[in-house]
Amino acid sequence: MKVNELKSEGLNKQYKVTVPAADFEAQVNDKIKQIAKTAKLPGFRAGKAPFEMLKKKYHESVVGEVLDEAIRKATEELIKDKKLRPATQPSVKILSFEDGKDLEFEVSLEDLPEIKLKDFKNIALDKYMAEVPAEEVEKALGYLAQSRKETAKADGKKAAKGDVVMIDFVGSVDGVEFQGGKGANYPLELGSGSFIPGFEDQLLDSVAGDKVDVKVKFPENYHAKDLAGKDAVFAVDVKEVREPKAVEINDEFAKSLGEESLDKLKEAIAGRIKSDYENASRMKIKRQLLDILDKEYSFEVPQSLVDAEFKAIVDQYEQAKKYNQLDENEKAKPEEDLKKEYKEIALRRVKLGLLLSEIGQEAKVTIKPEDINAAIMNEAKKYPGQEKMVFDYYLKNKQAVEALKAPVFEEKIVDHIIANSNVTDKTVSVEELYNFDDEAKPAKKTVKKETKAEEKDTSKAKETKKTAKKSA
Numbered sequence: 001m002k003v004n005e006l007k008s009e010g011l012n013k014q015y016k017v018t019v020p021a022a023d024f025e026a027q028v029n030d031k032i033k034q035i036a037k038t039a040k041l042p043g044f045r046a047g048k049a050p051f052e053m054l055k056k057k058y059h060e061s062v063v064g065e066v067l068d069e070a071i072r073k074a075t076e077e078l079i080k081d082k083k084l085r086p087a088t089q090p091s092v093k094i095l096s097f098e099d100g101k102d103l104e105f106e107v108s109l110e111d112l113p114e115i116k117l118k119d120f121k122n123i124a125l126d127k128y129m130a131e132v133p134a135e136e137v138e139k140a141l142g143y144l145a146q147s148r149k150e151t152a153k154a155d156g157k158k159a160a161k162g163d164v165v166m167i168d169f170v171g172s173v174d175g176v177e178f179q180g181g182k183g184a185n186y187p188l189e190l191g192s193g194s195f196i197p198g199f200e201d202q203l204l205d206s207v208a209g210d211k212v213d214v215k216v217k218f219p220e221n222y223h224a225k226d227l228a229g230k231d232a233v234f235a236v237d238v239k240e241v242r243e244p245k246a247v248e249i250n251d252e253f254a255k256s257l258g259e260e261s262l263d264k265l266k267e268a269i270a271g272r273i274k275s276d277y278e279n280a281s282r283m284k285i286k287r288q289l290l291d292i293l294d295k296e297y298s299f300e301v302p303q304s305l306v307d308a309e310f311k312a313i314v315d316q317y318e319q320a321k322k323y324n325q326l327d328e329n330e331k332a333k334p335e336e337d338l339k340k341e342y343k344e345i346a347l348r349r350v351k352l353g354l355l356l357s358e359i360g361q362e363a364k365v366t367i368k369p370e371d372i373n374a375a376i377m378n379e380a381k382k383y384p385g386q387e388k389m390v391f392d393y394y395l396k397n398k399q400a401v402e403a404l405k406a407p408v409f410e411e412k413i414v415d416h417i418i419a420n421s422n423v424t425d426k427t428v429s430v431e432e433l434y435n436f437d438d439e440a441k442p443a444k445k446t447v448k449k450e451t452k453a454e455e456k457d458t459s460k461a462k463e464t465k466k467t468a469k470k471s472a
Contacts, residue, residue, distance in 0.1 A: 001074050003081070010300050011111045013084065016095070017074050019103040027070055029055070031062045067097065075107055085112040087302035110302040115358045118296065120420040125288050127425050129281050130433040132273045140269045144257065145249055151242035158205045159241045161191035165203055166240040169214075173232050180224070181232070185239065196232075203236065210238040221324050228324070280433050286414055287436070289421070290352055301351050310346035314339065360413040367408055375404045 001023070007014035032055050041049040041057070071092055079086065090109040097103050151164045159165050164187050171181025190200045202214045214234040222228040247253065254265035317338065320326050330338060359365075380390040394400055 003078055011302055013111055014108045017105055019070055019074055021100055021102050024103050027066050031066055032058050087112050088304045110304050113299040115299055120417050123292055123421040125285055125421050125423045127285050127423050128428050128433050130277050130428055130430045132270045136273055137266050137269050141249055145247040149247050150245045152245055154241050154243045157241050158207055164189050164242040165238055168237040169234045171232050171234045173230050206238045208240050212236045297355055305350045306346050309349050310343055313342045356413045363416050365412050367405055371408050375408050
């Protein structure tokens with residue numbers, strides 16, 4: 001095999017590879033010899049047919065297979081010899097291929113950049129933490145009591161805010177009933193804002209037995225596009241009016257929630273709030289770290305990876321636009337400006353992904369079964385009362401388990417960097433802990449997108465590394 005370098009511009013490499021005709025023909029003959037072991041020709045026992053006859057019969061049919069294999073092997077050898085790390089699958093273009101002549105083809109690829117890592121001790125980070133105020137615990141207790149409140153039937157009472165009305169309803173637009181606009185024995189808390197704006201207000205002062213035509217207009221951004229912005233009438237039958245009963249917050253209330261006493265319940269609530277604060281603290285220090293890494297490191301990034309990431313962001317935007325799920329910031333900006341932002345985000349995602357992956361490889365960061373188990377436990381905690389369903393989902397879905405590996409890998413790399421950085425603990429107010437506006441320019445919306453992206457960065461780089469290893 002002969003290799004000539006055609007181009008080397010930054011990460012872009014291009015080579016001309018020549019496989020001598022004799023070498024290619026030898027590979028074809030080897031393939032035919034494999035076939036010969038079991039091939040049957042008229043007048044010959046299996047495996048006993050003359051090679052020349054077999055060659056005449058099978059030569060044309062094996063050439064395509066050998067061609068693919070010859071190109072694959074030669075490309076792998078090229079990557080190994082040149083110590084290349086392709087960012088994506090190399091592109092191959094056949095230049096010349098004829099019987100009895102050398103096979104010539106062109107290999108084009110983008111190489112992964114060389115990243116020289118710096119001493120993490122020079123990274124200065126602030127770790128923010130806030131104490132749990134007693135009033136936050138009391139407020140959470142109030143929410144718990146509110147969520148578990150009971151109601152009692154109130155005959156003859158006019159419905160007021162906070163009361164629950166049991167209703168049957170049928171919705172229509174221009175006199176035609178629409179799908180999903182019908183319900184029976186629905187418990188609606190007046191003032192909860194759970195129905196279309198204006199709906200609940202029209203049931204105030206109603207009593208059991210009343211029939212009310214509730215006239216509303218669907219919001220312009222309503223999720224069902226066929227109803228968005230349209231006037232509707234709901235024929236409502238008020239079956240009952242129920243008023244809430246006050247829930248006494250005491251030891252019995254705590255026991256109903258599985259705690260030994262009210263003091264123990266308060267401790268548990270404080271622990272959960274503390275955990276939320278720690279998550280916010282983690283988000284802030286991680287954002288600081290990523291912003292510092294983005295600023296401190298400068299290297300060329302494979303354009304193919306940036307293009308692929310940009311396309312993924314735009315596809316996500318188009319999907320949100322289609323279903324009227326854009327936020328106000330996105331709606332307010334011209335699409336051209338948004339796409340310019342998205343290009344910057346795509347570049348940052350890929351850059352940080354490659355950098356974190358390089359750090360992870362040098363630090364020999366690995367994912368252990370207990371790391372995945374902990375991640376599944378964390379996912380289960382997000383769905384109180386449905387933990388078993390979450391565990392069963394991951395037990396039966398290997399792809400879901402695989403999807404956890406990338407964020408787990410990234411978090412372990414971030415832990416490694418933070419552990420080797422210069423970290424200063426700072427106690428701040430809850431408001432400051434949850435204030436992310438002062439950090440990470442550009443705009444707030446961009447920051448949000450970058451935060452989501454950062455969960456993917458390592459997985460993208462990890463896949464790139466896998467591609468490079470396979471190619472080598």
